[in-house]
Amino acid sequence: MGIRNFIRFGVLGLCLIAGTGVVAQQQETAPDILVRNVTERVLDTLRRDKDIQNGNNEKLMRLVEAEILPHFNFNRMTQLAVGRDWRQASAAQQRQLSEEFRILLVRTYSNALLGYKDQRIEVKPLRLAQGETDVTVRTQIMQPGARPIQLDYSLEKGTGGWKVYDVVVAGVSLVTNYRETFAAEVRQGGIDGLVRSLQTKNRANVAAGSAK
Amino acid sequence: MMMSTGQVSLHLCAIGRFARSALTTGCLVGLLAACAGAPPNPKDPLEGFNRAMFSFNEGLDQVLIKPVAQGYDAAVPLPARIGVSNFFGNVGDLWVGINNLLQGKGGDAANDVGRLLINSTLGILGLFDVASEMGLERHDEDFGQTLGRWGVGEGAYVVLPLFGPRTVRDTGGLVVDVIADPVSSVDDVPTRNTLRALRIVSARAELLPSDKAIEQAALDKYAYIRDAYLQRRRNLIHDGSPPREKLDSGALGIESDPVVAEAMQAIGSFLLVSADADAAPASSDQPTE
Numbered sequence: 001m002g003i004r005n006f007i008r009f010g011v012l013g014l015c016l017i018a019g020t021g022v023v024a025q026q027q028e029t030a031p032d033i034l035v036r037n038v039t040e041r042v043l044d045t046l047r048r049d050k051d052i053q054n055g056n057n058e059k060l061m062r063l064v065e066a067e068i069l070p071h072f073n074f075n076r077m078t079q080l081a082v083g084r085d086w087r088q089a090s091a092a093q094q095r096q097l098s099e100e101f102r103i104l105l106v107r108t109y110s111n112a113l114l115g116y117k118d119q120r121i122e123v124k125p126l127r128l129a130q131g132e133t134d135v136t137v138r139t140q141i142m143q144p145g146a147r148p149i150q151l152d153y154s155l156e157k158g159t160g161g162w163k164v165y166d167v168v169v170a171g172v173s174l175v176t177n178y179r180e181t182f183a184a185e186v187r188q189g190g191i192d193g194l195v196r197s198l199q200t201k202n203r204a205n206v207a208a209g210s211a212k
Numbered sequence: 213m214m215m216s217t218g219q220v221s222l223h224l225c226a227i228g229r230f231a232r233s234a235l236t237t238g239c240l241v242g243l244l245a246a247c248a249g250a251p252p253n254p255k256d257p258l259e260g261f262n263r264a265m266f267s268f269n270e271g272l273d274q275v276l277i278k279p280v281a282q283g284y285d286a287a288v289p290l291p292a293r294i295g296v297s298n299f300f301g302n303v304g305d306l307w308v309g310i311n312n313l314l315q316g317k318g319g320d321a322a323n324d325v326g327r328l329l330i331n332s333t334l335g336i337l338g339l340f341d342v343a344s345e346m347g348l349e350r351h352d353e354d355f356g357q358t359l360g361r362w363g364v365g366e367g368a369y370v371v372l373p374l375f376g377p378r379t380v381r382d383t384g385g386l387v388v389d390v391i392a393d394p395v396s397s398v399d400d401v402p403t404r405n406t407l408r409a410l411r412i413v414s415a416r417a418e419l420l421p422s423d424k425a426i427e428q429a430a431l432d433k434y435a436y437i438r439d440a441y442l443q444r445r446r447n448l449i450h451d452g453s454p455p456r457e458k459l460d461s462g463a464l465g466i467e468s469d470p471v472v473a474e475a476m477q478a479i480g481s482f483l484l485v486s487a488d489a490d491a492a493p494a495s496s497d498q499p500t501e
Contacts, residue, residue, distance in 0.1 A: 108429040148349070150452050171447020171454065172440045180253060181435045197431055205428050 031155045031162050032126035035137045039121045042067075057110075057209065064110040073156065073163040074102040080166065081178040082194075085186045093191045100198035105174070107205050119143045121151075133157040136168075255369055256438060262371040266434050269376055273416075278423075281416035295339040296414045301350060302331045302338025307392050311353035315361040323348050352448055355392070356385025360449035369438055377441040 029037075046052065051059045078098040079086045089097065124138040134156050141149040154166035167174045185194040253259060285293070309324030327343040327350065335342040344350055359381050360366065367380030378386060390396060395411070398404040430436035446454050 104429070108425060150447075170444060171452065172443045177436065177439045177443060178431070180255075180439050181430075181432045184253070184435065185431070201431050208428070 030126060030128050031135050031153075032123055032128075032137045034162060035139065035153060036123040039123065039139070043121070060110050061107070064106055069102070069106075070160075071163060073158070073165045074098050074105075076156065076163075076165040077101065077105075077175050080175050082182050082186075083179050085183065085191065085194075089191045093195065096195045097191070097198070100195060100202060101178075103202045104198060104205070107202070107209075122148075255442065257368050258370055262369065262438075263434055265371040265373055266437075268373060269371065272374075277412065277416050278420075281413050281420060284413045285417045285420055293414065293417065296410060297418065298331070298335070298341045299338045300411050300414065301341065302328065302335065303394050305331070305350075306394070307389070308351050308353045310392070311355060311358045312351065314358045315353070320351055324351060354382075354385055355388040356382035356445070357449050359385050360445070366442075366445070369442060371438075377437060379442070379445065382445065 045063075049059075052063070075094070075098045078094070078101045081101060082089070082097060086094065120142045122140045122142060124140070126135060126137055128135065134154070137153045137155060139151045139153070141151055143149070150168075150170050152168040153164050154168070155162045156165050157163075165175070182194055185197050189196065256262060288296075305324050305328040309321045309328065312318075312321040312324060327348045330343040330346065330348065331338045331341060334340075341350070356378075364381050364384075366382070370378050370380060370383060372378050372383065372386075375386065395404060395407045398407060426433065426436065
């Protein structure tokens with residue numbers, strides 16, 4: 001288990017949650033049931049879509065953009081990744097940070113998703129207490145010839161229903177893993193410096209993608 | 213023989229049992245030189261040295277280990293690669309079981325010994341992981357985790373030459389892991405070196421698909437791998453259920469000077485131990501490629 005799976009299943013995680021759009025009306029659905037329904041639906045799509053399997057990045061990106069974004073709370077994710085420096089950012093800066101961080105996560109992980117093949121996901125049942133608004137849904141990726149990978153989603157219940165604010169792959173949070181890097185960027189160049197670094201990174205990723 | 217990148221080390225600690233002989237006094241010099249600055253990250257007081265070592269490991273990966281792993285990946289069919297990976301997993305299972313025992317997890321230890329017996333026989337010398345099919349799950353344990361269970365703090369983060377990311381505690385654990393590694397006790401030097409080389413190449417090949425993703429994800433690859441390593445180790449020590457961290461808390465109250473001193477001491481003695489342990493066969497332990 002390592003970075004590879006950490007990335008790949010993180011992407012998978014992002015995408016699995018993505019299909020939630022269809023079941024958005026079921027806001028009362030328990031988060032674990034939600035994760036399972038979505039998981040099955042998205043796995044199905046991935047297995048069937050030949051374009052995506054053949055490396056159609058455009059299509060994959062569109063899918064991710066359209067399906068995932070409504071079900072992830074990127075503002076909250078960014079806030080967690082930025083940590084205490086979040087408070088010193090203006091509203092405009094916070095918007096910029098969320099936007100750039102979203103682009104980074106979506107692009108990185110949708111590309112990694114292309115490596116996805118014949119994994120199976122088990123969602124562990126969740127005991128949801130009355131009035132609970134913050135839960136962790138635990139799942140396991142079962143793959144042939146390798147040990148299961150732990151993949152946990154943290155979800156928070158807000159006005160728009162349950163939304164994912166963290167994905168933890170084998171104990172590594174995709175969100176807080178950026179915390180030290182972001183803090184170092186802010187120490188060096190302030191909030192604007194961090195925004196610029198994210199923009200630069202995103203541009204580099206686009207350039208690398210189109211060069212291929 | 214050597215191994216390099218952070219990803220490799222992150223992947224399986226089991227593969228990081230190499231190259232004792234390569235840990236020469238040259239590393240000590242670099243280590244001392246790196247202690248001059250005052251890095252702001254309390255978890256990483258040796259950042260200057262660590263970054264230098266990280267670059268060194270990355271360079272080595274680019275020129276040697278990655279190309280060999282790519283060749284292996286292209287030339288050897290998947291079932292054979294899985295067999296190789298299973299074989300080394302099986303070789304490590306006894307030590308995994310012993311560590312579970314040392315951590316007071318008798319049930320898990322019995323599971324691991326059962327795996328070893330089943331896979332060594334039914335699984336034809338470990339080439340097939342029959343035990344997993346039978347529901348005996350493979351565990352990930354090493355002596356660094358055992359020390360963590362016993363309450364030893366992780367200490368500073370260090371990037372070891374060739375071995376990659378560790379903490380001071382995990383460096384101590386690594387020494388014991390290397391001594392306990394069955395491959396280390398293979399007497400025939402060419403066989404031992406071949407096994408070591410194959411284990412590294414196999415582990416590196418498994419990581420090839422992740423290279424691009426990491427490049428894309430990380431603003432700062434060094435820090436990204438460091439923080440993933442630290443999170444991952446914490447998770448492993450608690451067998452997947454670490455105490456939940458307060459995500460919003462900002463300050464990390466770790467004193468830095470004693471940690472540096474402790475780190476220096478531990479690393480210094482690690483290098484000496486390694487040099488000692490390998491004094492005799494050192495000259496014949498060269499890379500085989």
